[in-house]
Amino acid sequence: MRVVLGPNRYGKAEVRLVRVVRDGGVHHLKDLTVSTALSGDMEAVHLTGDNTAVLPTDTQKNTVYAFARKHGVAEIEDFAILLARHYVESQPAVHHARVSVEEHFWDRIPVPSAGGGPGAGDRRHSFVRSGRETRTCLVHHDADGTTTVVSGLKDLVVLNSTDSEFSGFAEDEYTTLRPTADRVLATEVSARWRHLPAGPGKAASYGESYDEVRRHLVEAFAGTYSLSLQQTLYAMGERVLNARDEICEVRLVLPNKHHFTVDLTPFGMDNPNEVFHAADRPYGLIEGAVLRDDAPEARFSWE
Structure with a gap:
C-alpha cells in the first residue's frame, strides 16, 4: 500500500x-x-x-x-x-x-x-x-x-400566511401528517448564485445585481401559490435566471419553518388558522440548484 x-x-x-x-x-x-x-x-x-x-x-x-x-x-x-x-x-x-x-x-x-x-x-x-x-x-x-464569482445571501426570513398547501404525498405505516389545503409557509433563505464571466471591457455591477436578485427571490416566494416548498424553490431560482442574464446558476437552501395550528378545543374555542405554534426543530430541509442548460461547468467546490 x-x-x-x-x-x-x-x-x-x-x-x-x-x-x-x-x-x-x-x-x-x-x-x-x-x-x-x-x-x-x-x-x-x-x-x-x-x-x-x-x-x-x-x-x-x-x-x-x-x-x-x-x-x-x-x-x-x-x-x-x-x-x-x-x-x-x-x-x-x-x-x-x-x-x-x-x-x-x-x-x-x-x-x-x-x-x-x-x-x-x-x-x-x-x-x-x-x-x-x-x-x-x-x-x-x-x-x-480564471476567476469565478458566486454571490449570495443568508438569514433572509420570509413567510406567507396563506396560499400554501401540502397534500398528495407518499404515505406508509409511519405517516401521521395530515394533508392541508391552507398552511403557513415560512423559511430562512440561504441562496447563492454563480455569475457568468464578464465579457471583454464589461465591468460587473455586483451591487445592482445583488439588489435585483434579492428582489426577484423575495417576489417569487411571495407570488408563488405553493403546493410544496420544493416547487417554491424552483420558482425562485427560475425567476432569477429569467430576469438576470449575468447569472447562470442558483443554489437554494430552504429550511421549512413549521407553523402548527394549536388545538384550542379543550378550552371550548375553535381555531380557524389563526393561532400557531412556531416550531424551531426538527424542521424539513429543502435544497436544490436551478441552472441554465448551457451553463458552463463549475470548476470549483461551492463549499
Missing part, C-alpha cells in the same frame, strides 16, 4: 474587518468577515515540513487589512477578486485562491431634533446592527487567470 497526499488547502478563517469611510461629517460603514484559503504546490510542507512555499496565514490576514486601506471596500465581490488575484499572482507556489466574504449590514440611528436643525433625522455617525440578511460572496481564482 502506498500513502499519498490528497487535496489540501490552508488559510485564515473569519478575519473581522470594519472599514469606516469619513465623507466630511457623514460616515459610511462596511462590516465584513473574510476567509481565505490557498492551494497549489504544497507537498513539501506536508511531507517534509519545508515551509518555503507557505505564505503564512497571518500574512493573509494582514493583506486583508492592507487592501482595505489601499483599495477601499465597495462591493464585496470586487474586494474578494482583488485579494484572490493577489495571492495567486504574488506567490508562484499558489495555484488557486478561495476568498469568501460575509457583509453585515448596519442602519443609521434616527435621532429627532427639536426644530429640525443640525442633528435632525439620521445621525451621520451612529449605527445599529440591521435585522436584514447577511450578504455573502465566494471568489475562486486560478493560476490560468
